[in-house]
Amino acid sequence: MKYDLSEFENEYTWGKAVVSKSTDKFHAYFDKAIDEVQKELGKKYPLIINGKEVYSDDCFTASSPSDTRIVVAEFPKASTDDTLNAISCAKNAFEKWSNTTYQKRAEIFRDCANIFSSRKFFLAAIMTFENGKNRIESMGDMDETIDFMRFYALQLEKNDGFCKHTFHPNPHEKTQTIMKPYGVWGIIAPFNFPSAIAIGMTTAALITGNTTVLKPASDTPLSSFQFAKILYPKLPEGAINFVTGSGSIVGKALIESPDVDGIAFTGSREVGMKGFQEFTKSTSKPFISEMGGKNPVIVTKYADLEKASDGVLNAAFGFGGQKCSACSRVYVQNEVADQFISKLVEKTKNLKIGMPWKMDVFLGPVINKEAKTKFENAVNMAKKDGEILTGGSVLTSPEFENGYFVEPTIVTNLPEEHKLVKEELFLPFLCIQKYDKFDDAIQLANQTEYGLTAGIFSNDKKQLDEFFSKIQAGVVYTNRFASATTAALVSSQPFVGWKNSGSTGKGAGGENYLQQFMRSQTQTRCD
Numbered sequence: 001m002k003y004d005l006s007e008f009e010n011e012y013t014w015g016k017a018v019v020s021k022s023t024d025k026f027h028a029y030f031d032k033a034i035d036e037v038q039k040e041l042g043k044k045y046p047l048i049i050n051g052k053e054v055y056s057d058d059c060f061t062a063s064s065p066s067d068t069r070i071v072v073a074e075f076p077k078a079s080t081d082d083t084l085n086a087i088s089c090a091k092n093a094f095e096k097w098s099n100t101t102y103q104k105r106a107e108i109f110r111d112c113a114n115i116f117s118s119r120k121f122f123l124a125a126i127m128t129f130e131n132g133k134n135r136i137e138s139m140g141d142m143d144e145t146i147d148f149m150r151f152y153a154l155q156l157e158k159n160d161g162f163c164k165h166t167f168h169p170n171p172h173e174k175t176q177t178i179m180k181p182y183g184v185w186g187i188i189a190p191f192n193f194p195s196a197i198a199i200g201m202t203t204a205a206l207i208t209g210n211t212t213v214l215k216p217a218s219d220t221p222l223s224s225f226q227f228a229k230i231l232y233p234k235l236p237e238g239a240i241n242f243v244t245g246s247g248s249i250v251g252k253a254l255i256e257s258p259d260v261d262g263i264a265f266t267g268s269r270e271v272g273m274k275g276f277q278e279f280t281k282s283t284s285k286p287f288i289s290e291m292g293g294k295n296p297v298i299v300t301k302y303a304d305l306e307k308a309s310d311g312v313l314n315a316a317f318g319f320g321g322q323k324c325s326a327c328s329r330v331y332v333q334n335e336v337a338d339q340f341i342s343k344l345v346e347k348t349k350n351l352k353i354g355m356p357w358k359m360d361v362f363l364g365p366v367i368n369k370e371a372k373t374k375f376e377n378a379v380n381m382a383k384k385d386g387e388i389l390t391g392g393s394v395l396t397s398p399e400f401e402n403g404y405f406v407e408p409t410i411v412t413n414l415p416e417e418h419k420l421v422k423e424e425l426f427l428p429f430l431c432i433q434k435y436d437k438f439d440d441a442i443q444l445a446n447q448t449e450y451g452l453t454a455g456i457f458s459n460d461k462k463q464l465d466e467f468f469s470k471i472q473a474g475v476v477y478t479n480r481f482a483s484a485t486t487a488a489l490v491s492s493q494p495f496v497g498w499k500n501s502g503s504t505g506k507g508a509g510g511e512n513y514l515q516q517f518m519r520s521q522t523q524t525r526c527d
Contacts, residue, residue, distance in 0.1 A: 008154050010489055011117060011143035014136050027359050030135050033125035034357050041129065042071040045221070047078055047244060048228050050089035051237030054082075060245075062221055065132045065365040066355050066403045072130050073222045078245035083213070083253035086241035090184040090211035091259050093238030098181050098209040100236075102161030105207050106153035108234050113149035115230055120146065123195065123226055128357040131191055131220045132364035132403075135357065137319050140487065144196035145227075147490035148509060152207050155514055162208075162518060172527040179518035181209035182286065183261035186254035188247075188275070190266045191367050192322045192426075194220035199227045200508055201264040201288075206231075206240060208517040210262070213241045215250045219367055247271070255279050262286040262517065266324075269424070269449070269500050276503065288516050289503040290495075292324045292424045293452030296445035297484045298467065299332040299340055300438060300458040304479070308457035309343040311484035315455065316430040317351060317408040318486060320366050324501070325453040325475065325486040329421060330432045331441045337434045341412070344432075345390045348408050353395065365404040366427060372404040375427050378420060379409065386414035391428075422448065438463055446472045451498030453477070455484035474498045474507065 017026040046053035056076035064070040076082075116123060124138040133141065156162075162179035185205040189198035198216055202224075205212050216224045221244045228242035243250050254260055255278050263279055265272055265287065272291040279287050297315065299308045315327035332340050356364030366372055372394060379392045391409030408428040414421055421431050435441045445454060454473040458464055464478045474496035475488055488495045494510025496502060506512040 008151055008491055010491065011120070011146045012489075013120065013139050013143050027135075029121045030125060030139075031359070033121035034128070036122055037125040037129060042073070044074045045225055047076050047082060047086075048232050048240070048242040049082065049086045049238075050241070051232055060218060062130065062219060064129045064403070065219075065367050066129070069402055070129060072126075075221045075225075075244040078243045078250050080249055080253045083243050083245075083250050084257065086213045086243050087184055087186075087254070087257050087259050089238035090213055090241055093236045094181075094183050094211045096236040097206075097211055097239040100209070102156050102209075105209065106156045108231075109149045109203055109207050110153045112227070112231055112234070113146045113153070116142065116146050116149070116227075123223070125357065126226070127195065127223055128364075130222050131194055131367060132356050133319055134361050134364055135359070138356075141193050141196045144193070144490060144509075145199045148196065148200035149203050151490050151509060152203055152514055155511060156207055162515065166522075168524075174525040176523050177520055178523060179208075179515060179520050181518055183210060184259055185210045185212050185262045185264060185517065186257075186260045187212055187214040188251055188254065188263065188265045188267065189214065189216050189224060191217035191219040192319065192324075194223035195227070197266050198224035201266065202227070202240070204508075204514055205262070205264060205517050206235070208514050210517055211239045213243055213254060213260075215243055215245070215247075215254060218244065218246060251275075263288070264517075265289045266291075268292055272503075273500075286516060287503060290324065290497055290508070291501055291503075292426075293326075293450040293473075293497065293501050294329060294422065294424050294448045295325060295327050295450070295453045295455075295473070295485045296329040296331060296448075297327050297455040297457070298441045298445055299330060299336065300441070300456070300460065300463055301333045301335040302460040302463065303336065303340075303457035304459065305336060305340050305343055307479060307481035308340060308484075309347055311455065311457065311479075311481040312344060312430070313347050313351075314482060315484040315486050317348065317363060317428045318483060320363055320406075320408075320428040321430075322367060322371075322426050323486050324497075325488070325495075326426075327455065327485045328425065328430060329445070330430065331435050331444050332432060333438075333441070334434050334436055341389065341410075341432060345410060348390050348410060351408060353405060353407070354399070363408060363428065366406055368404060371427065372406060374425065375406045375409075375429065378425055378427060378429055381418075381420055382409070382411040382414070385418060386411045386420070389432075416444070416447075424450065438466070442467065442470050446470070449500045452501035453485040455480060457484070472498055474502065474505075
């Protein structure tokens with residue numbers, strides 16, 4: 001049976017609610033889910049190893065960054081031995097799972113996607129407490145999770161399990177190529193998309209016939225646990241293992257184990273490069289990594305400044321800039337710089353900051369104490385070397401005193417080679433630089449070790465064409481006022497990083513992604 005992409009439809013919950021004018025219903029469902037999640041907070045959860053739930057008295061607490069008095073969940077501190085045991089169990093499960101037909105594997109993940117879809121408000125509400133995303137951002141994360149499972153299932157079926165007959169001039173030789181799984185994959189996931197990225201990477205590894213050990217970020221283990229809990233009874237024992245704990249123990253064991261055949265990692269460039277070098281130091285093995293960005297937006301004198309300021313605002317400060325795709329640099333042409341900056345600053349000052357589960361809140365907290373300290377250090381540098389146009393403070397009023405709330409901050413007049421302009425901060429922190437000629441803007445935008453996302457605002461078609469031709473980034477947008485650099489959709493906008501933003505040049509949510517988790521075999525049968 002042949003499939004085409006018209007059979008795939010993005011979940012797109014909030015977007016559909018806006019189009020159908022049913023946003024009130026969306027919020028009513030979310031309010032109900034918040035009440036349900038509050039009754040579940042503070043519970044103790046297990047590891048999952050070899051199809052068994054493993055509890056421990058040695059646990060860590062995942063608290064809400066909005067209010068650290070709220071305990072979201074307790075999870076075990078897995079040891080090196082726990083991790084090695086999980087790897088061993090995954091290795092033992094590989095033969096049975098890899099021999100499961102691709103049609104059955106696709107069916108399992110499509111069923112899992114349907115379960116997530118039926119529970120998406122509850123699962124998204126968990127995230128608002130777990131990492132501080134507002135309700136629309138949380139639902140977007142959940143939608144992307146569902147989309148990954150359905151899209152990868154469709155890709156597997158559409159490509160006949162990645163088995164293709166080939167032509168041979170000798171009629172006595174029948175030839176084909178088939179892609180086969182590697183074995184055990186370690187999945188190392190970040191806090192910022194605790195559902196979509198963790199589950200997307202794990203789904204890609206599993207649906208192609210590999211077995212997995214999933215390590216979520218310690219700040220946000222509960223979202224991906226929901227997936228592991230639903231999935232593990234559907235798979236052979238040991239096919240998926242869920243192991244929580246520190247990167248220095250669990251992550252280190254995954255990277256150093258000779259029995260791990262591949263790693264899928266999302267996180268910082270520093271950690272990703274160190275992991276890649278360690279994992280491949282003695283043998284060639286796949287290491288699929290997405291490692292952040294320092295994403296620029298160019299605003300030209302031909303831009304619609306209302307759209308440009310909206311697009312930059314949403315891209316820079318959505319989820320507090322804690323997205324690898326977030327806009328952190330703006331290059332605005334001198335002729336319109338003052339007007340653009342005035343609009344952006346005014347809109348930034350009016351953003352609603354508060355508890356992210358409340359309906360009208362745009363911006364919640366940063367993820368933890370370390371992020372808050374990093375913000376304070378960045379502000380001190382900005383005051384010394386540039387000019388802060390708005391923001392720059394940690395919020396300490398009674399509403400915010402038990403969380404990690406900071407003001408969205410805009411800085412200008414920094415030297416072009418300044419650390420704040422060059423290094424990824426993962427904060428609601430935006431640097432604005434001015435330029436004279438359009439060629440200068442392209443050059444400045446490309447002067448970075450990263451190449452993940454980029455955007456431009458201009459009504460000059462020649463400039464847009466030149467931007468697409470010359471910009472060095474994997475996901476690029478023109479005149480996108482909903483968000484200048486973020487919110488890529490599965491299938492429509494595969495998410496891929498160039499340069500030090502990624503290791504493979506093949507985007508998650510795209511047609512080439514699954515093949516990275518397999519290796520090709522050429523088969524010949526002779527009469």
